[in-house]
Amino acid sequence: MNSLVKKYNIPGPRYTSYPTVPFWNQDHFSKNKWIKSLNKSFKSTNLTEGISIYIHLPYCESLCTFCGCHKYITKRHEVEQPYIDAVLKEWQLYLDLLVEKPIIKELHLGGGTPTFFNSSALKRLIDSIFVVAGKHANLEMSFEGHPNNTTQKHLQTLYDLGFTRVSFGVQDYDEKVQKAIHRVQSFSKVEEVTKTARAIGYQSISHDIIYGLPFQTLNSIEDTIKKTSQLNPDRISFYSYAHVPWIKGNGQRGFKDTDIPKDDEKRLLYETGRNMLQSHDYYEIGMDHFSKTSDNLYKSFKNNTLHRNFMGYTPFKTTVMIGLGASAIADCETAFAQNEKNITAYLKRIENNELPVVKGHILLGEDVILRHAISDIICKFKTNLSNVYSIIPEDVLMKRLSEFLKDDLIIINNDQLTVTDLGKTFVRNICMAFDEYLIKNQPKTQLFSMTI
Structure with a gap:
């Protein structure tokens, strides 16, 4: 295995799409072509498959230096209402384009930090989405929660709205690693939100762990997975740290390149973590994901219905996924479309009643x-x-x-x-x-x- 890792550890895409975003053909893409492709796929699949909705909620109160997501750092919570207003207006712009009432089968809140928003703002968002949409019989709704600011009220409110799955970002429990990545959170806090979610009734709880973080050691990865197994989440995402400072700029420069485990050291972190997860009865699902056999992700893998899109792995396929919010990506099988990333520019486009799509790809x-x-x-x-x-x-x-x-x-x-x-x-x-x-x-x- 050592020689194979050395041989194959090269730069490569994660294939959330094909073609991958850097190779999208902008010359052949237009907003009108996107709308035409979307409507064609929507008309043929909405009443059978339903559609997926991804909503990007970009705000965070502090910068996690490992993060490669599109985010905006602020402690000013007055941004919540105008952003929710913009997302709902964007949703209406899509509704005006679609030929029939959409049936939503999957909805995911990502970020950023969705739990930056207070529970009443999130309730208004979800209630308003469904005022003009139907619910599929197998509707699944999920969200990403920061353990430090996900409250019982968040969990209860979203559960009452129909959310059954939550993902908590753990990354690593070692204090030195947490300080380096600016994500300090105790095991007791993660334990609290996990147990609260389970007591409320969430059917699937996921923890995200990252290997290859700065200052991470074999001991810290073993300790992290040991503690994680005590909480028995239904799913675990075990990601390789994507060090891409040439894309994310200063956000990934809170530490030196020499502080990051590389080559054999990183390989050992991965192999140790993977072996430990499997020893705790987590089954490997696709890339970077593990689940208990009781979870529907495992069941969909065994039934050959597992699907992957810009929301990650999902237990079923929907041909159409509409992305709402700054930087969100939409997909309709034969086309991709991405929204304006800059929040100010996104809000301005929405204010001008303009669908905020700025790039994409029409598939040949x-x-x-x-x-x-x-x-x-x-x-x-x-x-x-x-x-x-x-x-x-x-x-x-x-x-x-x-x-x-x-x-x-x-x-x-x-x-x-x-x-x-x-x-x-x-x-x-x-x-x-x-x-x-x-x-x-x-x-x-x-x-x-x-x-x-």
């Missing part, structure tokens, strides 16, 4: 085929290659996959590619063999974090 036929192959690999650990050969000739693809075959990371039988248990660690690398944009347009500068 070959994009759709390769997107499905990559999605299958990261959701099912397998894919059929027969359709792929129409885009990438078989001899070319086999050459790209030859090292994975030689290293027993994949097996291919009757055009069926299956990722082995050993290969699960290197899923991002395997997907890169199908990424025509990455292969044909090798970036001259580093765009992506390391794969491991």
Whole structure:
């Protein structure tokens, strides 16, 4: 394994989309093309699948220096009402475009820090969304909560609105690591919000843990996972720290590059954490995710219904996902669209009754085929290659996959590619063999974090 990690630990995408955002074709994209693609997908799937809604709530009271998300740091809570107003106005702009009443199957609040907003503001947001939308019979709603400011009132209010899943950002319990990443929170606080959520009735509680953080040691990762297992969350996301200061600027410069575990040291953190999670009965689901067998994420994986989009892994597929809020990304199978990232500019566009989409990508036929192959690999650990050969000739693809075959990371039988248990660690690398944009347009500068 040591030699394989050294061999394959290279910069690579996380494949929340294909094509990945750096390779979106802006010349071929327009807002009108996005609206046309959206309506086509919406009309054919709304009444059967329903749609997903992602709402980006970007405010945080303090800057966590590990974070790669789009956020705005402030302690001024008077920003809450005008931002909620803008999101609801954006929702109305979409409603004016759609041909029928949307049926919502999935809704997720991300950030930023959704629990920056007080519970009454969140209630107004959700109530207003559903005034003009139907609820799917299998509706699932979830939110991301900061352990330090997620109150019992937050948890109860959102549960009463229909939220059944919550994710808490833990990252690491070591005080030195917490100070370096500016995310100081005690185990007792995480324990309190986890137990409160469980007592209220949340069906799925998730904890996020990151390996490769500055000053992180083998002892700290072992201690973090040991404490996490005591709280028995239903899901655990075990992410590699994405050090991308060339994208996020000073937000990831609160420590020196030499403070970050690298190479063999980081590999050991990953392998130790992964082995510990599995020893505590967490089953590996796709990339970076583990769940108990009782959780619906595991059940969807076993049933081959696991789906991945800009909200992460979800237990079912919705073809249409509408993104609301600054920087939010929307998806309709044949097109992606991203909102204005700058909050002031976002609010101004909404004030002018303008859909705040500023970039995107219209998928070509070959994009759709390769997107499905990559999605299958990261959701099912397998894919059929027969359709792929129409885009990438078989001899070319086999050459790209030859090292994975030689290293027993994949097996291919009757055009069926299956990722082995050993290969699960290197899923991002395997997907890169199908990424025509990455292969044909090798970036001259580093765009992506390391794969491991």
